[in-house]
Amino acid sequence: MxxxxxxxxxDSLESAGLKSVPxxxxxxxxRIGEPDITPDAEWAxxxxxxxxxxxxxxxxxxxxxxxDSSHETGVVLKLEQEKLGLADTLFWKxxxxxxxxxxxxxxxxxxxGLNFKDVLISSGAIVEPSSIGRGMGYECSGVITAVGPLVxxxxxxxxxxxxxxGGFFATSVQRSQHVWKMPDSMTFEEGATFPVVYFAAIYxxxxxxxxxxxxxxxxxxxxxxxxIAAIQIAKMVGAEIYCTVSNEExxxxxxxxxxxxRVDVVLNSLAGEMLHASWKCVAEFGTFIEIGRRDFVGQGxxxxxxxxxxxxxxxxxxxPSGLASxxxxxxxxxxxxxxxxxxxxxxxxxxxxxxxTFLIEKGARHFIFLSRTAGDMSDDDPFVCELEAQDCVxxxxxxxxxxxxxxxxxxxxxxxxxxxxxxASMVLRDNSLVDMSWDQWVTATKPKIQGTWNLHNALLRxxxxxxxxxxxxxxxxxxxxxxxxxxxxxxxxxxxxxxxYRHSLGLPASVVNIGVIGDVGYVSKNSExxxxxxxTSQYIMGESALLDSIELMLKRSVGTANTPQGSxxxxxxxxxxxxxxxxSLLPITSxxxxxxxxxxxxxxxxxxxxxxxxxxxxxxxxxxxxxxxxLRDVASNMTMLKSxxxxxxxxxxxxxxxxxxxxxSDDELDIGAxxxxxxxxxxxxxxxxxxxxxxxxxxxxxxxxxxAESVEHLGEKIQGKLVExxxxxxx
Ligand SMILES: NC(=O)c1ccc[n+]([C@@H]2O[C@H](COP(=O)([O-])OP(=O)(O)OC[C@H]3O[C@@H](n4cnc5c(N)ncnc54)[C@H](OP(=O)(O)O)[C@@H]3O)[C@@H](O)[C@H]2O)c1
Numbered sequence: 001m002x003x004x005x006x007x008x009x010x011d012s013l014e015s016a017g018l019k020s021v022p023x024x025x026x027x028x029x030x031r032i033g034e035p036d037i038t039p040d041a042e043w044a045x046x047x048x049x050x051x052x053x054x055x056x057x058x059x060x061x062x063x064x065x066x067x068d069s070s071h072e073t074g075v076v077l078k079l080e081q082e083k084l085g086l087a088d089t090l091f092w093k094x095x096x097x098x099x100x101x102x103x104x105x106x107x108x109x110x111x112x113g114l115n116f117k118d119v120l121i122s123s124g125a126i127v128e129p130s131s132i133g134r135g136m137g138y139e140c141s142g143v144i145t146a147v148g149p150l151v152x153x154x155x156x157x158x159x160x161x162x163x164x165x166g167g168f169f170a171t172s173v174q175r176s177q178h179v180w181k182m183p184d185s186m187t188f189e190e191g192a193t194f195p196v197v198y199f200a201a202i203y204x205x206x207x208x209x210x211x212x213x214x215x216x217x218x219x220x221x222x223x224x225x226x227x228i229a230a231i232q233i234a235k236m237v238g239a240e241i242y243c244t245v246s247n248e249e250x251x252x253x254x255x256x257x258x259x260x261x262r263v264d265v266v267l268n269s270l271a272g273e274m275l276h277a278s279w280k281c282v283a284e285f286g287t288f289i290e291i292g293r294r295d296f297v298g299q300g301x302x303x304x305x306x307x308x309x310x311x312x313x314x315x316x317x318x319x320p321s322g323l324a325s326x327x328x329x330x331x332x333x334x335x336x337x338x339x340x341x342x343x344x345x346x347x348x349x350x351x352x353x354x355x356x357t358f359l360i361e362k363g364a365r366h367f368i369f370l371s372r373t374a375g376d377m378s379d380d381d382p383f384v385c386e387l388e389a390q391d392c393v394x395x396x397x398x399x400x401x402x403x404x405x406x407x408x409x410x411x412x413x414x415x416x417x418x419x420x421x422x423x424a425s426m427v428l429r430d431n432s433l434v435d436m437s438w439d440q441w442v443t444a445t446k447p448k449i450q451g452t453w454n455l456h457n458a459l460l461r462x463x464x465x466x467x468x469x470x471x472x473x474x475x476x477x478x479x480x481x482x483x484x485x486x487x488x489x490x491x492x493x494x495x496x497x498x499x500x501y502r503h504s505l506g507l508p509a510s511v512v513n514i515g516v517i518g519d520v521g522y523v524s525k526n527s528e529x530x531x532x533x534x535x536t537s538q539y540i541m542g543e544s545a546l547l548d549s550i551e552l553m554l555k556r557s558v559g560t561a562n563t564p565q566g567s568x569x570x571x572x573x574x575x576x577x578x579x580x581x582x583x584s585l586l587p588i589t590s591x592x593x594x595x596x597x598x599x600x601x602x603x604x605x606x607x608x609x610x611x612x613x614x615x616x617x618x619x620x621x622x623x624x625x626x627x628x629x630x631l632r633d634v635a636s637n638m639t640m641l642k643s644x645x646x647x648x649x650x651x652x653x654x655x656x657x658x659x660x661x662x663x664x665s666d667d668e669l670d671i672g673a674x675x676x677x678x679x680x681x682x683x684x685x686x687x688x689x690x691x692x693x694x695x696x697x698x699x700x701x702x703x704x705x706x707x708a709e710s711v712e713h714l715g716e717k718i719q720g721k722l723v724e725x726x727x728x729x730x731x
Contacts, residue, residue, distance in 0.1 A: 004032050009044040020045045031601075036589075038599045044572070051572060055479070055582070055602050057609055060548045064555075079136055079168030084124040086690055087661070103176050105154050106146040111192035112167045113139040115225075123686050129335055129363070137167025141182060141191030151176045159188075163195035193225070200316075201229035201267075204289040206237070208314040209265040213238035217265040218281055220244045220274075226291065230267050239265075271295050276303065284309040291316050335363035337468070340419035343368045343410060343459075345401045345451065350521035351473065351514075351546065352424050353383055358547045359422075360390055362554075368395045368418070370410040371425065401425050401451030407458040420469035421455050423495075426522065430484040441487045448474075448491030452498055469508055469557040471550070472498065476515040479579050480597035499576050508557035512549050515581020516540050519635050519697075527636075536594040539583035540632060544694065549580045582606075627653050631696065634722065641723055650696065651715025657691050658684070658711065671711035680706070698722050 008024050010017040024043050031039035044051040064082060082089035100106060118136040120126045144158045154160065154176055164178040182191045205211040211234060219230045222243035234241050264285070268278050269292040279302065282288045288311065290296070296315065307313075336342070336359055346352050347369045356367060367387070375398030377384060387394045395413045399406030401423070411418060425447035429440035452472065459467060477485050478492035495511050502509035516523055516533050518540035523529050534540065556576045586593040588606055597603050630649060634641035655671040661684050662669070669678065680688075685702045692700050698721040708714040 004028075004039060006039065006041045006043060009042075011044075011046050016048055017045055020050060024050065036599060037601050037604070040601050046572075053572075053602050054605055055579070056605060057582075058578075060545070060552050060578070060580070064548065064552050077170045078166065081122055081136075083690070083694065084122070084127065086694070087122055087687055090122065100146055100148040100173060102148045102150040104148045104173050105144050105151055105160075105176050105179055107140070107142040107160060107162055107172045107174060107179065108145045109140045109142040109162075109167065109169055109172050110188040111141050112137045113193040113196060115139070115196055119683060123683050124690060125686065132165070134164075134166030135168065137169070137172075138165060139163050139192055139195040140167035140172060141188045142172070144179075145171065148176070154179060154181075159184075159191075161191040161194055163199060167192075197225040197229040198233075200226050200291060201233045204267055204291060204314075204316050205230060205233050205265060208289050208316055209267070209287045211237055211239050211265050214240070215264040216240040216242065216283070217267065218242045218244070218278065219267045220270050220278060221246075224269075226267075226269070244270075265289065268292065272300070275300070279303065279306060279313070282306065282311045284311070287312040287314060289314045289316055337419045338363055338365040340417045341366035341368055341395075341414045342420045342422065343370065343418050343455070344422045344424070345370045345455065346424035346426060346447075346473075347371070347422060348374055348377060348383070348396070349424060349426070350525060351517065351543075352422075354520045354543050355422065355424070355547070355550060356387070358550065360387075360392060362551075364419075365391060366393045366395075366414065366416060368397060368410050368413055370397045370399050370401060370407070372398060372400055374398055401454060402446045404454045404458060407451075407454045408462060411458055411462045417465040418459065418463060418467065420467055420471065421459065422469075422471045422473070423452055423455055424473040425451050426473070426488075428485070428488055428522075430488070432484055433486045436487060441490075444485075444487035445491040445494070448488075449494045452495060456498075456502065467508055469510070469554050470502060471554060471557070472509070472511040474511045474513045476513045476579050476581060479513050479582070480600060480603075483596065496574075496577055500574060503558075503576070510553035510557045510576040511578075512546070512553050513577065513579035514546060515579070515583075517543060517546055517581075518632060519543055536596070537584050537586040537592070538595055539581055539585055541581045542628065542631065545580055549578055553578055627695070635726060638723065638726060641719065641726065647716045647719040648712075649715075650718050651712045653696075654688070654692065654714055654718070655711045657695075658688055661687055669711070671715075674710055675706070675708055675714070678711075682706075692718060696722070697725065699725075 006024075006028050008021065010020070024045075028039050028043075031037070040052045042053050061082070077092040077094055080091060080093040081087075082091060115138055117126065117138060121132055121136055126132065140162045142160065142162065144154055144156055144160055147154055147156060159182045160179045161182050162172060162174050162179050164172070164174045166172060182188075186194075205217065209217070211217055217230075217234050217239045219227050219234070219241065220243075221227050222231060223245045227243070227245075231241060231243070264283050264287070266278050266282050266286070266288045268275060268288060268290050270278060271292055272295070275290070275292075275295055279288055290313065302313065342359060342364050344352060344356065344367055347356055347367065348371055352369075359367075374396040377396055384394060384396075397406075397410040397413055399410055401407060427443055427447055429436075429444045431437075431440055456470070472495040474492040474495040475482070475485075475488065477489040478496055482489060492513065496513065499509040499511045516530070516538055518524055518530060520543045523533070530540070553576060558576075582597070582603070584593055584595045584598065587610055588595075588598050588603070589610075627649075630646075634646060640646060651671050655669050656666050658678070658680070659666050659669040662679060682702065685705045688705055689700055689702050692698050692705075696718055698718045700718060700721060704717060705714060708717060
């Protein structure tokens with residue numbers, strides 16, 4: 001069993017290929033003697049070049065930001081957000097410059113208007129793709145650089161105002177009817193703040209409110225953008241204007257600017273009680289125009305008796321089509337489908353649940369869970385209730401993925417098409433290879449091999465509509481081996497190869513080779529396994545690392561164009577596969593390092609990275625790593641979590657994050673001071689809540705944040721939530 005063994009792949013058996021055999025053999029034998037590195041086990045000769053394999057290390061977050069455009073030309077930058085709700089994850093993403101349609105123009109953007117809607121999207125308050133369209137930036141100005149063949153009213157070089165979604169682009173492609181020439185006297189900055197508010201005011205007051213000379217109009221929030229535009233429109237038609245504003249300073253502003261003293265039409269953006277009071281202000285035959293969203297979204301009620309006097313209530317939550325056209329979802333952001341189902345094999349297991357929550361965040365709403373015991377799960381199960389609460393439909397099918405008929409049964413349980421498959425089934429039967437029984441081998445490999453074939457074949461036969469994704473949960477053991485798991489690793493290796501096979505058929509597929517996850521999933525529930533892995537100095541990941549990698553791999557489901565066309569290396573580079581958690585807590589050169597891959601020649605790049613990291617940062621861990629280590633430690637050590645030091649550390653980290661949001665330095669924020677004196681508003685509270693949920697894993701509400709006496713107190717509250725969470729998990 002301990003023979004030195006290598007494979008050599010030749011692209012031809014002509015003399016040039018054959019000549020390489022003795023050279024490879026010689027090199028292989030020479031390396032056998034090296035004490036620190038084992039010889040390369042995989043060789044290939046392609047186009048006369050000798051190839052060996054090396055793992056290259058990437059930061060998933062950077063890859064997500066860079067997207068898949070690295071090989072493309074005509075790349076433009078677009079403002080995107082890595083995590084909705086976290087403003088500090090905004091970044092410029094390179095996107096492919098699209099070709100112009102007949103009636104489109106390309107605008108080199110010079111200025112972009114920032115609207116409250118952008119803030120709501122960025123803070124995660126608006127998530128509907130139809131409302132977001134092509135992304136933030138609903139108005140901009142710039143210069144036309146190209147026009148489609150049927151465009152007649154614009155020329156290259158025109159200075160223009162643009163009203164359309166996705167304005168935070170370096171260049172923006174828009175339909176020509178959403179673009180207007182700017183007067184020469186207007187600056188780009190003025191032009192970029194014009195469309196949203198003036199279109200809203202014109203459409204609401206003139207088209208919906210039919211405001212004409214002699215009528216009266218009540219304008220709420222009159223010193224805001226829409227308010228000022230509405231005053232100007234109302235003055236232009238000669239209406240009698242009444243305004244409300246929130247403070248004396250704004251009253252002074254309106255008096256000086258427009259000569260208005262301190263109603264047929266009400267232009268309203270106020271919510272709750274104030275909406276009801278304003279509704280009562282509408283005169284007979286008058287019109288109430290609602291341009292806010294809160295009571296629409298919150299399903300508010302309205303006093304109906306006022307309709308008796310021929311009053312009209314107009315809902316005007318979206319910018320009018322043909323003007324702003326913000327709702328056009330021409331290029332949807334990367335979202336999963338809510339009108340199709342996702343078949344998740346083993347999705348009710350540990351990692352499966354966590355990944356399901358992630359898929360919901362990405363827009364999925366219909367799930368088919370297939371596993372041997374899925375149907376036994378009670379409707380009262382907290383996970384099932386949680387899915388229902390998020391408007392998801394979860395069909396649970398008891399069946400064995402190894403059995404083709406069971407897979408077909410699962411596919412046929414829903415009437416809608418299946419958009420994606422996630423295959424996470426796993427059965428472990430660990431034993432050393434020499435002692436392993438045939439039954440142990442088959443039991444562990446079958447769900448991975450036979451199960452995956454069944455999913456692949458059944459979907460091809462049962463459904464005409466192509467899948468968007470076919471995602472496979474593999475193991476890092478498939479890359480590096482793991483003692484006692486030859487069967488499981490062989491099954492996982494099959495998954496890795498299956499991705500290339502599906503790509504060869506032009507079908508989507510991707511795979512993550514997962515290392516050790518310490519806070520969810522099988523390993524987290526088996527403390528002995530976790531302790532054994534810890535003893536090998538293997539790095540233990542948190543679930544967020546897995547979710548980021550899955551996001552990247554879902555984006556890279558499609559195999560074609562993954563690698564440069566025509567390259568000889570094409571079939572040796574698989575960008576739809578990633579291994580995560582390939583790190584050690586000890587230096588790879590340390591004699592105490594017991595990871596089984598430390599002598600693996602494919603990991604040689606790791607040594608370079610380690611050396612570079614040590615040089616750059618000394619040996620001190622960054623604050624982020626400190627927090628990660630803390631969370632990892634307290635997850636298994638309740639005494640430590642309950643200590644006053646833990647609450648203080650949490651408070652410090654929350655304080656640092658909050659200081660960042662408030663654009664202050666860490667020491668400027670007094671974590672003992674009342675939160676009200678810190679200057680925290682509702683948007684920052686939402687942002688902080690999102691950070692606490694993601695980074696600390698504590699489910700806290702905005703109200704709890706706003707009501708906390710101080711950051712210190714908030715730290716204690718979060719500590720309590722974490723204790724509850726871990727106790728529930730343990731019990
Ligand atoms: N947790 C980790 O650290 C880790 C590390 C590396 C790789 N992974 C991979 O991640 C995936 C999920 O791991 P996990 O930790 O969540 O494991 P888990 O909690 O044990 O979940 C595995 C799931 O597979 C289902 N399953 C097993 N055999 C099946 C069959 N024949 N047909 C249908 N379903 C079957 C099980 O449900 P039933 O018992 O009801 O059938 C269970 O829900 C696995 O594919 C694993 O290889 C995990």
